[in-house]
Structure formats: C-alpha cells, structure tokens
Amino acid sequence: MMTDTPAHPGLISLQGIGKRYQLAGQELTILNDVCLSIASGDSCGILGASGSGKSTLLNILGLLDLPNCGQYRFAGHDIFSASPDELAAIRNQQIGFVFQSFNLLPRLSALDNVALPLSYRGVSRHESVEQALRMLEQVGLAERAHHRPADLSGGQRQRVAIARALVGKPSVILADEPTGNLDSTTAQEIMDLLLGLNREQQVTLIIVTHDPHIAERLERKILVRNGVVHEAGRL
Amino acid sequence: MSLRVEQSLSQLLHEAFVSLRTLGKRSVLALLGIVIGSSSVVALINIGHNAAVDAAMIFKDMGTDTLVAQFPPKGNSSAPMRASLDLEAVRASVPGIAHIGALSVFGGPIVFHGRTANANLVGTTADIKDAMRLVVRDGRFLSPFDASETYAVIGDQLAQALGMPGDPLKPGDRIRINDYLFLVVGILHNQARAMLMPVQANESLFIPAEGMRRIYPTPQIGNVIIRATPGQDMERIARDASSALKRQLTDHDVDIQVPQQMIDGMTRQSRTFAYLLLALGAISLVGGGVGVMNVMLMNVSERRREIGIRMALGARQRDIRNLFLLEAVTLTAVGALCGAVLGMSAAWLYAWLSGWTFALAAAALPLGVGSTLLVGLFFGIYPAVSASRLQPVEALRDE
Numbered sequence: 001m002m003t004d005t006p007a008h009p010g011l012i013s014l015q016g017i018g019k020r021y022q023l024a025g026q027e028l029t030i031l032n033d034v035c036l037s038i039a040s041g042d043s044c045g046i047l048g049a050s051g052s053g054k055s056t057l058l059n060i061l062g063l064l065d066l067p068n069c070g071q072y073r074f075a076g077h078d079i080f081s082a083s084p085d086e087l088a089a090i091r092n093q094q095i096g097f098v099f100q101s102f103n104l105l106p107r108l109s110a111l112d113n114v115a116l117p118l119s120y121r122g123v124s125r126h127e128s129v130e131q132a133l134r135m136l137e138q139v140g141l142a143e144r145a146h147h148r149p150a151d152l153s154g155g156q157r158q159r160v161a162i163a164r165a166l167v168g169k170p171s172v173i174l175a176d177e178p179t180g181n182l183d184s185t186t187a188q189e190i191m192d193l194l195l196g197l198n199r200e201q202q203v204t205l206i207i208v209t210h211d212p213h214i215a216e217r218l219e220r221k222i223l224v225r226n227g228v229v230h231e232a233g234r235l
Numbered sequence: 236m237s238l239r240v241e242q243s244l245s246q247l248l249h250e251a252f253v254s255l256r257t258l259g260k261r262s263v264l265a266l267l268g269i270v271i272g273s274s275s276v277v278a279l280i281n282i283g284h285n286a287a288v289d290a291a292m293i294f295k296d297m298g299t300d301t302l303v304a305q306f307p308p309k310g311n312s313s314a315p316m317r318a319s320l321d322l323e324a325v326r327a328s329v330p331g332i333a334h335i336g337a338l339s340v341f342g343g344p345i346v347f348h349g350r351t352a353n354a355n356l357v358g359t360t361a362d363i364k365d366a367m368r369l370v371v372r373d374g375r376f377l378s379p380f381d382a383s384e385t386y387a388v389i390g391d392q393l394a395q396a397l398g399m400p401g402d403p404l405k406p407g408d409r410i411r412i413n414d415y416l417f418l419v420v421g422i423l424h425n426q427a428r429a430m431l432m433p434v435q436a437n438e439s440l441f442i443p444a445e446g447m448r449r450i451y452p453t454p455q456i457g458n459v460i461i462r463a464t465p466g467q468d469m470e471r472i473a474r475d476a477s478s479a480l481k482r483q484l485t486d487h488d489v490d491i492q493v494p495q496q497m498i499d500g501m502t503r504q505s506r507t508f509a510y511l512l513l514a515l516g517a518i519s520l521v522g523g524g525v526g527v528m529n530v531m532l533m534n535v536s537e538r539r540r541e542i543g544i545r546m547a548l549g550a551r552q553r554d555i556r557n558l559f560l561l562e563a564v565t566l567t568a569v570g571a572l573c574g575a576v577l578g579m580s581a582a583w584l585y586a587w588l589s590g591w592t593f594a595l596a597a598a599a600l601p602l603g604v605g606s607t608l609l610v611g612l613f614f615g616i617y618p619a620v621s622a623s624r625l626q627p628v629e630a631l632r633d634e
Contacts, residue, residue, distance in 0.1 A: 064547060065628040085551045092549020103544045103631075107253060120549040125245035164548070 010037040011171060011204055012061065017070035019056055019227075030056045031067070032227040038220075040171060043198045043205040045215040048224035055176065057224055058208045062095055062174045063087045075171060092120050096165025096203075098194075100177035102157040104149040110136065110160045111145040117168045135163040139193065155186035162193060172204040173197070179214065191217060242554060247561060254562045265530040266570045268523030269607060273574025274581060275519050277603035279512030281582035284596030287505045289589075290498075299495045301366070302473050303431055304459040304480060306487040314486035316455035319444065321483060322360075325459075329475040331467040336363030339447055339454045340434055346411040347397040347404060354393050355439040356412065358447035358454055366460040367429075369436055374406030374421030382445045387417040391425040392437040410440075415449050417442060431494060433458045461491075469493050520607060523570065524614035531563050531618035542622055543630030556623035563615025564608060571607035575600055 019031040030053045038044060048054040059065035060072070063079065072079040075094050077086070096117075097103075104113045111132050118128035136142050139159040149157050158178060165173055175194065179187035191214060198205040207218060215221050221232040306316055322335045339358040344351050363369070364376040376388050387410065389397075398404040409416045417440075426436045447454035459480065463472050473491040480489045535542070542555055550558075578599070586593040 059628045062547065064543075064631065065626070085553075088546065088549050088551040088554075091547060097547045103540070103547075105541055105544060112249075112253070116545070117548040119242055119246040119250075120545075120551070120554055122243055123246075124243045125249050128246070168549070 011040040011042075011075055012036070012038040013071075013073045014060075015071040017060065017067045017072060019053075019060065019065070019067050030227050031060070031229075034070070034227075034229045036222065036229060036231075038204060038206065040204055041198070041202040042220060043195065043218045044207070044220040044222055045218040046206065046208045046222045046224060047210060047212075047215055049210070052224045053227045054208050054224040057229070058174055058176055058206070061206060062097060063091050088120070092117055093168060094171050096162075096168065096170040096173045098158070098161050098165050098173060098175035098178045100180040102149070102154075102161045102181070104157055104160055104164075106149055109146045109148055110141065110152065113149065113160055114164045114167050117164060121168070132163070132167055135167045136160070138166070139163045153186075154182050155189060158182060158186075158190050159193070162190070162197075166197065166203075170203065172206060175205070175207045177208055177210075179209075179211070187214075242557070247557070250558060251561050251565045254558075254565060262530050262566055265523070265526035266566060266573070268519070268526040269567050269570030269611070270523075270574045270577060272516060272520030272523040272610070273571045273603055273607040274576075274578035275574075276513065276516035276606060277575050277578025277599050278581040278585070279516050279578075280509065280599040280602060281579065281596045282585050283505060283509030283512055284599065285582065285586050285589075285591050285594055286508070287502065288594050289591045290501045290505060299469065299498065300463045300465065300467070301431075301494060302461040302463070302469065302476065302491050303433065304461065304476065305433075305490045305492075306456065306458075306480075306484065307490055309486055309488050312486040315453060316457070316487055317484070318447070318454045318456065320456055320459065320480065322362075322459070324483070325476060325479040328479045329472060331463050331472050332461055332476070333464040334362045334366040334460075334462040336360050336366045336460050337444065337456045338363065338433060338458045338460065339444060339456045340458075341447070341451045341454065343412060343450065345393070345397065345440060347408065348399075348402060350397055350399070352393060352396040354390075355434045356447075356450060357434055357439045357441050358444040359441055360444055363441070363460060366462045367432065367436060368462075369426070370424040371421045372424040374419070376421050377441060377443055381420075382443050384443065385415055385417045385446060385449070386420045386443065388421040388423060388441040389419055390423050390435075390437040390439045390441075393440060394422045412440075413450050431492065431497070432460075469495055516603075517606070520610045523567075523607075524610040527563055527567060527611055528614040528618060530566070531559060531615055532621075534562070535559060535618050535622040538622075539625065539630045542625055543627055543632075546625075546627035546630060552623040555625075556619045559619035559622050560612070560615050563619065564611045567607055567611025567615075570611075571604045574607060575604055578603060 014034055014036040017031060017034040021028045021030060034057065046054045046057060056065065060067050063074065074090060077090060108116070111129060114135055115128040115132035118131060133142065133145060136145050139162055141156060141159050141163070144152060144156060149160065152160065173194065178194065179190050182190060194205055195217060197203050207214065209215055223230045223232055308314070318339065320337055322337060326332050326335055336359055341356045342353065343356050345354050361377050361379050369376065372391065377386060389404065394404045397410065404419065406419055406421055408419050410419060423436055428435055461472065461476055463469060470493055473493050477489045477491050545555060583593050
C-alpha cells in the first residue's frame with residue numbers, strides 16, 4: 001500500500017515547525033523554524049549531538065508528538081487537522097518504526113510482534129500471521145518465529161523489529177539509532193538490510209544517528225544543532 | 236487509504252489469550268476477591284432458592300385449599316371444649332365447603348400381640364379422610380355407619396411399629412386400647428408430613444368420634460379441618476366458617492389459619508433473606524472489583540512502554556482501551572467461572588447438610604456471572620481509559 005499523493009512534491013514537508021516544552025515554569029525551545037522536505041525513496045540521516053532536538057524531530061516526523069506551530073503535511077494529510085485516530089492510522093499504514101532499544105513486546109513471540117501492526121488495520125489473525133512469517137523469512141529469522149525476544153540476540157531482535165516495521169508495507173521507515181545497541185559487525189548487517197530495502201523497495205529511510213560512518217552511507221545528511229536544522233551537501 | 240479500521244475478532248481473542256497466559260501472581264490475588272464475590276452471589280441465590288423450595292414443599296402436601304380451625308378459650312375461661320360440633324350446620328351455612336371433619340386427639344398406648352406403641356388416638360368422622368387427604372392402603376376407612384362400632388383405621392408407621400416380620404398388622408386384627416379391643420378395618424398409606432396439620436396421620440389411630448368416651452372420659456374437639464371445593468376464596472370461607480362455628484360455642488373462640496397467608500408470609504421472609512444475602516455478595520464483589528482496578532492500574536503503569544510501542548505501531552486510543560478492558564474482563568471472567576463452580580458446590584454442600592433436595596436456581600448462574608463481569612467492566616474502565624489517554628511520546632519515554 002503505497003501513498004496516493006501525487007500532488008505534493010515531497011512525501012514529507014515541514015514548514016516553520018517549532019516545538020516548545022513547558023518545564024518547571026520555564027519555556028524550553030527544542031525546535032525552531034524547521035523547514036524540511038523529504039521525497040519518496042530518499043535516504044536521510046538526521047545527525048546531531050544529544051540534546052540537539054533530533055529525537056524530538058524524529059518524534060514529530062513519526063507523528064508521535066505534535067509540533068506547536070508550523071505546517072506539516074505527511075503523504076497529503078495535514079497533520080494539524082488530523083484526529084488522533086487518523087494519526088494512528090497514518091502511523092499504522094505509512095510509517096515503520098525501528099528503535100534503538102528494539103522495543104519488542106516481551107510477552108509476545110517474534111512472530112506475534114511482527115504481526116502486531118496488522119492487527120490494528122483489521123487483518124484477521126490467520127492472514128496477519130502468514131504475512132508476518134513471510135516478513136521474518138525476508139530478514140532471515142523464519143526459524144526463530146516462535147522465540148520470545150528475550151531468547152534472541154541483539155541483532156536478531158533488531159531484525160525482528162525491522163520485520164515489524166516493514167510488515168505493513170510503509171512508505172517511510174523511521175529509525176532511531178538502529179545500530180546503537182549492536183556490535184559493529186551486526187550493525188553493518190542491519191545497515192545493509194535497511195539500505196537494501198531503500199534501494200530495492202523504494203522505502204523512504206530516515207535514520208537518526210550520531211555515527212558518521214552510518215551517515216556516510218545515506219544520500220542526505222540533516223544536521224540538527226540547538227533546535228535548528230541544516231542540510232549538508234547532497235552526495 | 237482507509238483511516239477507519241476495526242481490530243478483527245480473531246485478533247482480539249488472541250490478545251486476550253496472551254494476556255491470560257501471562258497473568259502474574261498479583262492477578263491471582265485480585266482474582267481471589269472476585270472468586271469470593273462471585274461464588275457468594277451464586278451460592279447465596281441458590282441457597283435462598285432451595286430454602287424457599289423446601290418451605291413450599293412443607294405446604295404442598297397439605298394444599299392451599301385446606302383450613303385448620305383451632306378453638307382457644309375465651310379470656311380466662313377454663314371451661315372444657317365441646318365433645319361434638321354440628322358440622323353439617325356449618326357445611327350448610329358456608330357455601331364452598333367440600334369436606335369437613337373434627338378431630339379430638341388423645342395420646343395413649345396401643346397393644347397388639349403383646350407389643351405396645353404410643354399413638355395419637357384421633358376421634359373423628361368419615362369425612363376427615365378427604366379433608367386430610369388420607370389414602371387407604373389396605374381395607375377401608377371409617378364410614379358414617381361405624382359410629383357405635385369399635386372400629387379403627389391405623390396409620391402406616393404405627394402399623395409397622397406394631398407389626399413384626401411374619402406377624403404384620405392386617406385389617407381384621409384386633410388391637411387393645413386400655414380395656415377395649417378395636418377391630419382394625421383399614422391401614423393408611425404412608426403420608427408425607429404436613430406441617431400445618433395438628434396430627435400426623437402416620438402416627439395416628441382413627442376411631443369414630445362417638446366412641447372416644449370409651450377410652451377417655453372427657454373428649455374435647457381440638458381442631459376442625461375444612462377442605463374447600465376448587466377455586467374458592469379461602470379467606471371468605473375462613474371468615475364464614477369462623478362465624479358459623481362461633482355460633483355453636485360459648486366459651487371458646489375460633490381461630491382459622493389460611494395456608495396461603497402463611498405461604499405468602501414465608502415467601503416474603505425468604506425473599507428478605509435472599510436480598511440480605513445478595514447484598515453481602517454484592518459487597519464482596521465490589522471489594523473484588525477494587526482489587527481488579529488496583530491490578531489493572533499497576534498493569535497500565537508497568538506497561539507504559541508497551542502502550543507507547545503499540546501506539547507507534549498504529550493502535551488508536553480505543554484499541555488501547557479495549558486491550559486493557561478486555562484484560563480486566565478476562566480476569567474477572569476467570570474469577571466468575573471459578574466463583575460459579577465454587578458457589579454451586581457450596582450451595583450443594585449446604586443443601587446436602589440441611590437435608591434439602593438440591594435445586595438449581597435459574598437466576599443464580601446468569602446473575603452471579605453477569606454481575607461479576609459487570610463489576611470487572613466497571614472497575615476496568617478507569618485504568619483502560621487512563622491508558623488510552625497517554626500520549627505516544629510520553630508513553631515511549633524511558634522512566
């Protein structure tokens with residue numbers, strides 16, 4: 001299920017996005033006048049020091065957090081006028097999340113973890129399990145389908161998380177330090193997997209990272225510094 | 236792209252199964268409260284029902300068409316009650332009387348072939364057979380032509396007590412009361428105890444009223460039994476019969492009990508009892524419900540991250556709410572089922588210990604299980620709604 005928004009140049013378009021927090025009576029500006037446009041099929045790295053606001057930017061991009069001001073269109077939907085249910089549906093159908101700490105549900109098997117997003121779009125249990133199994137095969141973990149996350153290695157868990165992000169055929173994958181908890185060999189494998197998906201299936205890839213080696217492999221580099229966004233020269 | 240989707244039933248059932256499988260020890264403790272509440276509701280409803288059934292059984296043998304008249308003395312009068320009443324006059328003046336008979340009861344020993352048994356010696360008339368619903372097993376009952384005869388009809392248990400294997404008491408045998416020999420003309424069928432009746436037929440010997448003076452110098456009428464024709468207003472008959480009897484009495488009053496009134500009274504009483512029990516069950520259910528709410532609130536705060544992940548994967552607020560509501564209801568459903576089994580066993584045990592016949596109250600199971608599920612739903616709503624109101628980014632944030 002790909003996006004149906006030919007009218008807009010980019011899949012994601014942010015105009016003048018600002019995000020402020022009220023903390024202990026003091027107003028903190030996290031993001032200030034962010035303008036960003038990401039086209040379908042791009043691969044972007046969001047780089048920045050910790051506390052620079054890059055995670056907040058990712059949360060806003062992933063519709064987990066709402067900005068205070070600006071304009072945000074995602075696949076043709078105006079985010080400010082969407083209801084929470086519509087935002088949930090967009091997350092479910094357009095966005096796949098990959099987290100640094102994997103964020104698998106410990107009580108569910110790998111298979112059930114991968115099948116979970118499908119359950120929120122009305123797919124029957126039988127069908128969602130079939131699709132999830134196919135997705136696990138694709139990331140090379142079919143024989144571990146019935147293991148709990150606790151019984152899997154870090155690399156395997158991240159593969160399960162990627163399978164879960166992909167099972168809904170999203171147009172964007174948002175990855176927050178996807179290799180942050182992995183050793184360098186495994187990190188390499190995970191990056192190969194993500195970049196392969198971007199190349200072969202034209203899935204838009206947005207990766208938050210502070211690792212310049214990872215950023216090197218991506219087409220675009222977006223730098224966040226003190227809540228302001230710059231784009232480094234495109235490759 | 237459709238933005239409106241519902242989770243399919245198979246997915247919901249799967250979620251419920253997983254949460255059931257992973258219920259922690261704490262949930263088991265919360266379950267205990269629910270089990271106690273649910274089982275007490277089920278047991279109490281059923282015990283109340285069985286008590287009512289048992290009470291109704293007492294009156295059933297007697298029928299609601301029977302009246303029993305007593306004759307308490309007026310004021311401080313110590314005059315003896317009359318030895319006979321003109322019952323035909325009563326029958327004539329009160330329409331709707333099918334059978335009427337008087338009883339004058341005197342206790343004494345009966346001897347048969349050297350064996351002695353104590354019995355109620357009941358002086359009466361032929362019509363008492365139908366008024367008291369007596370059934371003759373062997374021989375015949377007293378007839379209006381037996382007034383001056385020394386004939387007797389004997390109750391089943393009394394006959395067995397006097398007889399012996401190889402030497403049973405049969406119609407045609409003679410039994411001795413004081414110095415008189417009475418000829419047994421009939422033996423009655425075994426009769427269930429009729430609580431309102433002044434004498435139990437099984438332990439009685441019926442003889443003609445006119446012959447009572449042979450064994451007791453001053454016989455007195457103790458009761459008059461009236462049986463109405465079907466479909467009569469029992470209270471009217473009681474009133475009319477009372478005034479007709481009063482006309483024949485000088486020193487005594489007439490007190491007639493209407494069985495229906497007593498049944499109504501007992502039903503009211505057992506209903507009050509049942510309400511009381513129900514209230515007890517409800518209180519323990521509420522206690523259990525608070526336990527469920529506690530567990531669910533803990534559950535929600537422990538699984539904040541999971542809520543955040545599910546929201547990131549596209550769960551809507553109502554999906555999160557349903558998830559936790561379903562868990563609360565599943566938890567209480569398990570409790571309700573255990574409670575139903577436990578409550579039924581308790582009710583059965585209680586019935587067994589009280590010597591009642593166990594009857595399943597139709598309302599017990601649906602009411603017990605249903606009210607438990609409602610409690611689960613009620614106390615599950617707040618934790619579930621508070622879980623669904625979490626913002627995804629806040630839920631995902633590490634504590």
